[in-house]
Amino acid sequence: MDISVNRESLEAMRVFDLATTPLRELNSALHAIAPGTNDTNFEVVNPRGSHAVAVGIDQPVTVDVRGSVGYYCAGMNDGGTVTVHGSAGPGVAENMMSGTVVIEGDASQYAGATGRGGLLVIKGNAASRCGISMKGIDIVVHGSIGHMSAFMGQSGHLVVLGDAGDALGDSLYEAKLFVRGTVKSLGADCIEKEMRSEHREKLAELLERAGVTDVSPTEFKRYGSARKLYNFNIDNAEAY
Amino acid sequence: MSYHNPYTPPRKSATFDDYTLAEIRRAAATGIYDIRGAGTKRKVPHFDDLLFLGASISRYPLEGYREKCDTTVVLGSRFAKRPITLKTPITIAGMSFGALSGNAKEALGRGATIAGTSTTTGDGGMTDEERGHSQTLVYQYLPSRYGMNPKDLRRADAIEVVVGQGAKPGGGGMLLGQKISDRVANMRNLPKGIDQRSACRHPDWTGPDDLEIKILELREITDWEKPIYVKVGGARPYYDTALAVKAGADVVVLDGMQGGTAATQDVFIENVGMPTLACIRPAVQALQDLGMHRKVQLIISGGVRSGADVAKALALGADAVAIGTAALVAIGDNDPHWEEEYQKLGTTAGAYDDWHEGKDPAGITTQDPELMKRLDPIAAGRRLANYLKVMTLEAQTIARACGKNHLHNLEPEDLVALTLEASAMAQVPLAGTSWIPGKGGF
Numbered sequence: 152m153d154i155s156v157n158r159e160s161l162e163a164m165r166v167f168d169l170a171t172t173p174l175r176e177l178n179s180a181l182h183a184i185a186p187g188t189n190d191t192n193f194e195v196v197n198p199r200g201s202h203a204v205a206v207g208i209d210q211p212v213t214v215d216v217r218g219s220v221g222y223y224c225a226g227m228n229d230g231g232t233v234t235v236h237g238s239a240g241p242g243v244a245e246n247m248m249s250g251t252v253v254i255e256g257d258a259s260q261y262a263g264a265t266g267r268g269g270l271l272v273i274k275g276n277a278a279s280r281c282g283i284s285m286k287g288i289d290i291v292v293h294g295s296i297g298h299m300s301a302f303m304g305q306s307g308h309l310v311v312l313g314d315a316g317d318a319l320g321d322s323l324y325e326a327k328l329f330v331r332g333t334v335k336s337l338g339a340d341c342i343e344k345e346m347r348s349e350h351r352e353k354l355a356e357l358l359e360r361a362g363v364t365d366v367s368p369t370e371f372k373r374y375g376s377a378r379k380l381y382n383f384n385i386d387n388a389e390a391y
Numbered sequence: 392m393s394y395h396n397p398y399t400p401p402r403k404s405a406t407f408d409d410y411t412l413a414e415i416r417r418a419a420a421t422g423i424y425d426i427r428g429a430g431t432k433r434k435v436p437h438f439d440d441l442l443f444l445g446a447s448i449s450r451y452p453l454e455g456y457r458e459k460c461d462t463t464v465v466l467g468s469r470f471a472k473r474p475i476t477l478k479t480p481i482t483i484a485g486m487s488f489g490a491l492s493g494n495a496k497e498a499l500g501r502g503a504t505i506a507g508t509s510t511t512t513g514d515g516g517m518t519d520e521e522r523g524h525s526q527t528l529v530y531q532y533l534p535s536r537y538g539m540n541p542k543d544l545r546r547a548d549a550i551e552v553v554v555g556q557g558a559k560p561g562g563g564g565m566l567l568g569q570k571i572s573d574r575v576a577n578m579r580n581l582p583k584g585i586d587q588r589s590a591c592r593h594p595d596w597t598g599p600d601d602l603e604i605k606i607l608e609l610r611e612i613t614d615w616e617k618p619i620y621v622k623v624g625g626a627r628p629y630y631d632t633a634l635a636v637k638a639g640a641d642v643v644v645l646d647g648m649q650g651g652t653a654a655t656q657d658v659f660i661e662n663v664g665m666p667t668l669a670c671i672r673p674a675v676q677a678l679q680d681l682g683m684h685r686k687v688q689l690i691i692s693g694g695v696r697s698g699a700d701v702a703k704a705l706a707l708g709a710d711a712v713a714i715g716t717a718a719l720v721a722i723g724d725n726d727p728h729w730e731e732e733y734q735k736l737g738t739t740a741g742a743y744d745d746w747h748e749g750k751d752p753a754g755i756t757t758q759d760p761e762l763m764k765r766l767d768p769i770a771a772g773r774r775l776a777n778y779l780k781v782m783t784l785e786a787q788t789i790a791r792a793c794g795k796n797h798l799h800n801l802e803p804e805d806l807v808a809l810t811l812e813a814s815a816m817a818q819v820p821l822a823g824t825s826w827i828p829g830k831g832g833f
Binding site: 178182202203206207209221222223226227242245261264265267280284287302303305324381383385386 | 422423535536539540541542544567568579580581582584585586590594595596601604605607608611612613614615
């Protein structure tokens with residue numbers, strides 16, 4: 152990739168070439184950002200599947216990653232805007248607190264795992280366990296998602312424009328799931344629920360934030376917890 | 392001649408003993424397995440089955456109170472920029488706010504701080520109280536990730552990635568509805584009053600290769616400052632230790648089956664995992680085989696009660712120990728002072744283990760505001776500090792008698808075993824012999 156264009160605007164954009172610069176320098180620079188500084192635009196080139204790229208951001212910085220990343224990109228992001236111009240490995244935006252993470256390509260397993268806030272947009276497909284144990288994050292997947300997605304999801308929203316794999320929402324708590332395409336199967340204690348006006352409004356807002364303009368909330372079905380497993384009953388044991 | 396059948400007393404089955412019969416009836420009546428707190432109650436080979444030899448003509452002792460026996464321990468010296476230094480190798484094990492009351496967590500922090508050691512969060516996140524009252528606080532990174540956030544990661548002194556615990560290797564957490572108060576529910580992002588069953592596997596990694604990357608991520612988030620521990624239950628200590636080292640751990644925490652839990656199935660506690668005594672030597676062997684003994688520190692927990700237990704664990708190769716149940720007892724758990732109330736709960740002081748029900752008369756394993764008030768965190772913290780200091784002094788007493796000027800200089804050669812089982816597990820000779828089962832060809 153030719154990064155000369157970016158270097159011309161070096162004053163506004165700090166460029167980290169991971170082919171020649173250790174990962175530590177990138178994350179260290181991101182953590183050294185002082186609150187209120189103007190020096191908030193970062194570009195990462197040659198990520199070449201590196202793990203833990205742009206993790207632990209705690210300021211409203213913007214990071215553009217030119218290429219594909221490995222595990223845990225933007226892990227625990229708190230306020231940053233991270234865009235991966237490629238695909239992401241497992242656990243992208245895991246435990247995100249706030250901010251926005253956009254994956255232009257596909258995402259591997261556990262995308263948005265345990266996320267507490269912020270918005271994760273995956274423009275391609277996401278693999279299994281997307282949104283596992285989600286705790287408040289909003290996830291919008293333009294494509295389809297794999298099996299066991301939103302497993303034990305506690306809160307937040309998972310929006311899927313394509314299809315969902317097996318066992319969607321297994322052992323779900325209060326996370327809300329919206330799927331436009333087919334659902335191969337629902338997990339234990341996950342049921343289809345009525346789509347009321349407040350859900351359509353929320354969905355419209357999420358689609359807008361995710362840059363989806365050509366899809367109507369009316370095309371989706373809503374899934375949530377039947378809440379039958381909230382307190383143990385021996386007669387429900389076969390659900391497991 | 393008439394024959395009189397002589398009286399024979401009724402004979403109860405050893406297999407179907409009174410407790411077993413009662414358990415069958417209880418299961419049949421309730422339709423649920425027994426859930427309880429604490430660790431295994433069965434008798435297993437333990438530190439009691441080992442003795443120190445002390446000094447003799449070939450070894451000379453150090454003077455008590457005059458010649459120094461150092462007890463400091465440094466944890467996290469492998470990779471962390473800021474390893475932690477403790478005055479005593481006795482740490483406080485992870486116990487959650489939620490399982491324990493806020494006052495109990497505060498007491499643990501206070502006691503550990505006075506004694507110069509660390510305390511540990513649990514499956515529920517870090518509270519301001521425990522951070523404020525703990526000079527050195529280890530932050531657990533658990534499968535549930537309840538309360539996990541980068542700010543608390545950064546204000547911790549060390550991070551402990553929990554893979555398993557001795558009471559339930561392979562099992563997740565359990566906190567039943569009675570203890571999910573508003574505050575606990577909020578910290579865990581859960582509805583109030585539901586039964587909360589934490590996952591047993593981490594949501595975003597599987598296996599040692601993933602763990603290595605997860606540890607890298609945690610180090611990057613915290614700028615390589617914090618020691619990273621990996622905690623495992625006593626299942627396959629040789630391989631678990633080796634894999635934790637391979638994954639990049641600074642410290643391995645190994646918890647035997649006597650280690651407690653806030654709540655899990657009794658069948659799990661009593662039938663899964665190995666005794667602490669059986670875990671230590673394989674773990675130490677793994678470290679030695681990798682050339683990492685004393686470079687990656689080993690913390691042993693599960694049934695540590697006295698300075699003698701500490702000294703024995705260290706002599707077998709551990710760098711430090713952790714206490715959980717014993718610390719709770721020190722701050723007031725199962726105290727006979729509350730006997731009348733234990734009786735009302737159908738139990739007795741010393742046997743109370745229904746910690747999941749939230750009715751603890753001592754105000755420790757509860758979220759009930761009235762019961763919680765019974766525990767004065769300052770006085771309880773002082774008791775814990777006293778206990779930690781006594782244990783440290785006891786361990787020093789033994790170490791001096793063995794001629795050691797640091798607890799870490801204790802060695803397996805200072806020990807003998809009273810039983811064949813303990814001899815085989817601890818790999819020290821049966822007392823009065825030079826025989827270690829499994830060594831020397833038979």
